[in-house]
Amino acid sequence: MEIIDGKKISAQVKEEIAIEVKKIVDAGERAPKLAAIIVGNDGASETYVGHKEKACNQVGFESVVLRFPETITQDELLAEVKKLNDDETVDGFIIQLPLPNHIDDQIIIEAIDPKKDVDGFHPVNMGRMVIGLPAYVSATPDGIVELIKRYNIETSGKNCVVIGRSNIVGKPIANLMLQKGMDSTVTICHSRTKNLKEIAAQADILIVALGAAEFVTADMVKDGATVIDVGITRVKSDKTKNGWKLLGDVKYDEVAPKCSFITPVPGGVGPMTIVSLMKNTLAARRKEYYK
Ligand code: NAD
Numbered sequence: 001m002e003i004i005d006g007k008k009i010s011a012q013v014k015e016e017i018a019i020e021v022k023k024i025v026d027a028g029e030r031a032p033k034l035a036a037i038i039v040g041n042d043g044a045s046e047t048y049v050g051h052k053e054k055a056c057n058q059v060g061f062e063s064v065v066l067r068f069p070e071t072i073t074q075d076e077l078l079a080e081v082k083k084l085n086d087d088e089t090v091d092g093f094i095i096q097l098p099l100p101n102h103i104d105d106q107i108i109i110e111a112i113d114p115k116k117d118v119d120g121f122h123p124v125n126m127g128r129m130v131i132g133l134p135a136y137v138s139a140t141p142d143g144i145v146e147l148i149k150r151y152n153i154e155t156s157g158k159n160c161v162v163i164g165r166s167n168i169v170g171k172p173i174a175n176l177m178l179q180k181g182m183d184s185t186v187t188i189c190h191s192r193t194k195n196l197k198e199i200a201a202q203a204d205i206l207i208v209a210l211g212a213a214e215f216v217t218a219d220m221v222k223d224g225a226t227v228i229d230v231g232i233t234r235v236k237s238d239k240t241k242n243g244w245k246l247l248g249d250v251k252y253d254e255v256a257p258k259c260s261f262i263t264p265v266p267g268g269v270g271p272m273t274i275v276s277l278m279k280n281t282l283a284a285r286r287k288e289y290y291k
Helices: 006-026 043-059 075-085 103-113 123-130 139-150 169-179 197-199 252-258 272-285
Strands: 032-040 062-068 092-094 159-163 183-191 205-206 226-229 235-236 244-247
Touching: 006 043, 006 139, 006 272, 032 075, 043 062, 043 272, 062 075, 062 169, 075 103, 092 123, 092 272, 123 169, 123 205, 123 244, 139 169, 139 226, 159 169, 159 197, 159 226, 183 197, 226 252
Parallel strands: 032 062, 032 092, 159 183, 159 205, 205 226
Antiparallel strands: 235 244
8 A cells, every 4th residue: 555645746746846937037037926816814715825825935936915805895806806817927816715705706716817717717727628628727636636647546447436526626536537648437426326335436546525524434445446535624633732633535544454545634635736726827827728
């Protein structure tokens, strides 16, 4: 059994991006620039954006965070999105979700110029990804593919079972596993799936993203499978200093011995999400996907 080390791979990818940024700057060109919009005072959003800013610094990107009060109207926010769309010095930008209730997330997402949508949430990017065109792929599914490739895990003709059908994880990762190059035979399970245990047990590659702590038990996993655990649930613990610990969707201790590869929680998929955003921003700077 090999543990997939997301921390190590994310550090590697960041180093590779930093080398590419240096080449751009050494050629006398502007470094890639990522902007982030944050609305209100959500502590978790501040933390996530803080991590993204730090990652930008590490790879040599410029970054800017635009903060707006909770009271901003939808029209005012749309005007800010338009400003970023029109700003030629900004290669890509993200809007930290969730937005306050009086703002429709989808309307804001669809106002982003798809060429700058480095979170990959715009329907144009989702659609391009599904039909196999170059596109910004959202961070978590892109990070999973990166891990699978870097560990040389065979995907062609393999049975891949995805548990979860959300727009940010389940649906995109199922599509990516199906694409030419990955070539898996993909099954998607969700809350209404009847014989989930039996389907999961057929998987050569099991990708779990449902958000239920330790849902996947050893009897649901085939010997020698690769298990990718996306879930993160914070639970109380008397064994940690802060009184909390993170659990994945997989009962790691009993599942890991059966696997050929497995991602731990934390330290598996989680660290990859930021580097995927960095990859997308570099691609935006180079206009790789859209001319
Ligand atoms: P979501 O709640 O949007 O979707 C969950 C999906 O699981 C739904 O499609 C639902 O049909 C399915 N589901 C729920 N209960 C089920 C059941 N009993 N059996 C089968 N399917 C069931 O969640 P999401 O945004 O996709 O996130 C899933 C998990 O991944 C969460 O724990 C989240 O915190 C985590 N997550 C982690 C990262 C990361 O960086 N590691 C990124 C995104 C999400």
